[in-house]
Every structure is written in C-alpha cells, then in structure tokens.
Amino acid sequence: MVQLAIRNVSRTLQDNNGQPLEILKDINFQASSGEFISIIGPSGCGKTTLLRLISGLDTPEKGDVTVDGNKVTAPNVSRGYVFQHGSLFPWETIEENISSGLKALNGRNYDKELVQHYIELMGLKGFESSYPHQVSGGMAQRAALARSIVMKPKLLLLDEPMGALDAFTRADVQEVIHQVWQQTKTTMVLVTHDIDEAIYLSTRIIIMTPRPGEIKEIVTNPLDFPRNRTSTEFMDLRKIIQDKLNFY
Numbered sequence: 001m002v003q004l005a006i007r008n009v010s011r012t013l014q015d016n017n018g019q020p021l022e023i024l025k026d027i028n029f030q031a032s033s034g035e036f037i038s039i040i041g042p043s044g045c046g047k048t049t050l051l052r053l054i055s056g057l058d059t060p061e062k063g064d065v066t067v068d069g070n071k072v073t074a075p076n077v078s079r080g081y082v083f084q085h086g087s088l089f090p091w092e093t094i095e096e097n098i099s100s101g102l103k104a105l106n107g108r109n110y111d112k113e114l115v116q117h118y119i120e121l122m123g124l125k126g127f128e129s130s131y132p133h134q135v136s137g138g139m140a141q142r143a144a145l146a147r148s149i150v151m152k153p154k155l156l157l158l159d160e161p162m163g164a165l166d167a168f169t170r171a172d173v174q175e176v177i178h179q180v181w182q183q184t185k186t187t188m189v190l191v192t193h194d195i196d197e198a199i200y201l202s203t204r205i206i207i208m209t210p211r212p213g214e215i216k217e218i219v220t221n222p223l224d225f226p227r228n229r230t231s232t233e234f235m236d237l238r239k240i241i242q243d244k245l246n247f248y
C-alpha cells in the first residue's frame with residue numbers, strides 16, 4: 001500500500017545574493033508501508049531539502065507530499081527525524097533523552113517498558129544515567145534513534161545519521177537500524193553518501209543528479225537479507241550504482 005507519495009515536487013531557494021537557486025526539480029516517487037528507501041547523490045543535490053519536505057519542516061512551491069493520503073504541511077510526531085549529529089539534549093541523561101518525546105506527549109504515564117526495550121536493543125544498558133558527552137558518538141546516535149523510534153512514527157527520516165562516525169561504529173549503527181526496521185516495519189527514508197550503506201539497508205535506492213536535483217533512477221535492491229557486504233552480488237550492485245553516480 002502506498003504510504004508516502006511525492007508528486008511533481010520542485011523547490012527553489014535563494015542564494016546569498018538573493019538570486020533564485022533551483023534545488024529540486026520535478027521529483028516523483030512513492031514508497032509503500034514498510035519500505036526502506038535510500039537517497040544517494042552528489043553533495044548539494046538537494047537530499048536534505050527533500051527529506052525536510054517529507055518531514056514538513058519545509059514546503060514545496062510546486063507539487064505535494066502526502067503520507068497516507070494526507071498532505072504534509074508541517075512537522076508531526078508521526079514522522080520522526082534523526083539528524084547527522086543526533087542533537088540529544090546535553091543536559092539530559094541518555095534515558096531522559098530517549099523518553100523526552102514520550103513524556104512531552106503522555107506526561108509521567110509514558111511507556112517505560114518501551115524505553116527499556118530500546119535501551120537494551122540499542123546496547124545502551126548501563127549507560128542510562130550517562131550524559132551525552134559521556135558516551136561515544138555511536139552510542140549517542142543509537143540514543144537519538146531510540147528517541148525517535150519510541151514515538152512509533154509511521155515514517156522515520158534519517159539524515160546521514162552515520163555520516164560523522166568511523167567505519168566500525170558506522171557498521172554497528174547500520175546493524176541497529178536494520179534490526180529496528182525489521183522489528184517495527186517502520187517505513188524509513190535514509191539520506192546517505194555511502195553506497196554500501198544504501199545497499200546494506202535499503203529495499204530501493206533513489207539516485208539523484210547534481211543540482212538541480214532530479215531523480216536519475218530508482219534501483220530496486222534484489223539482495224536477500226541477511227546481506228553480505230563481501231558477496232559477489234553485493235559488489236556487483238555497488239559497481240552498478242557507482243557507475244550511475246558517475247556524472248562527470
């Protein structure tokens with residue numbers, strides 16, 4: 001069933017001199033409930049702009065974004081957003097951060113078991129009382145992910161959440177995202193620069209052109225789970241996507 005629909009979306013912003021800058025041009029795609037979509041493309045092609053339009057943080061001047069048939073006009077808790085730098089509250093502990101949205105919504109009667117479930121799943125047991133500056137970058141990102149997923153969003157938008165992590169930590173957070181996706185069946189849209197990450201996690205990969213960002217191609221990922229990054233099939237797909245990203 002189609003959950004997310006982007007129809008004829010264009011977005012023009014202003015550059016530093018006040019001149020119009022066409023960022024996104026005629027974007028069209030649909031995602032079904034439970035899909036994992038990655039968006040990949042050259043720097044500045046409008047990936048984050050597209051994610052902001054899906055979240056409702058921004059609105060397009062042409063076209064529309066709908067989720068479950070409803071037009072997106074403003075942010076909503078049903079669409080979670082995880083930033084590159086998880087943006088945890090530095091004055092709250094890991095547990096307080098994870099439960100902050102639930103508390104804001106439900107007061108003190110929030111679902112504490114759910115919070116504990118994600119503390120365990122994210123490997124944060126024993127660090128509940130630590131503050132963000134006392135844990136590693138990977139742990140902070142796992143906590144940011146937990147903070148979003150406990151809200152049970154219909155759609156989870158991931159804006160390069162592994163972008164600032166080293167290769168080992170990155171693989172570790174990818175694994176956690178994959179587990180959360182499989183367990184919750186939440187529709188996820190990930191912006192990434194990392195072809196392997198896109199192949200490892202996604203059901204489909206959207207390849208964008210340089211600015212103005214247009215969809216060059218949508219590649220359906222044929223690989224079964226669990227995926228093996230060193231398999232021939234994985235490496236073949238990496239080459240195919242790398243070639244499609246070769247614009248110059």
Ligand SMILES: Nc1ncnc2c1ncn2[C@@H]1O[C@H](COP(=O)(O)OP(=O)(O)OP(=O)(O)O)[C@@H](O)[C@H]1O
Binds near residue numbers: 023046047048050
């Ligand atoms: N608020 C804004 N006003 C003007 N221009 C903006 C604004 N936000 C982004 N831009 C410009 O829009 C273009 C697309 O930005 P965006 O962050 O969406 O690209 P991206 O593909 O996510 O880039 P990257 O991969 O480097 O993160 C860039 O040239 C950026 O400088």
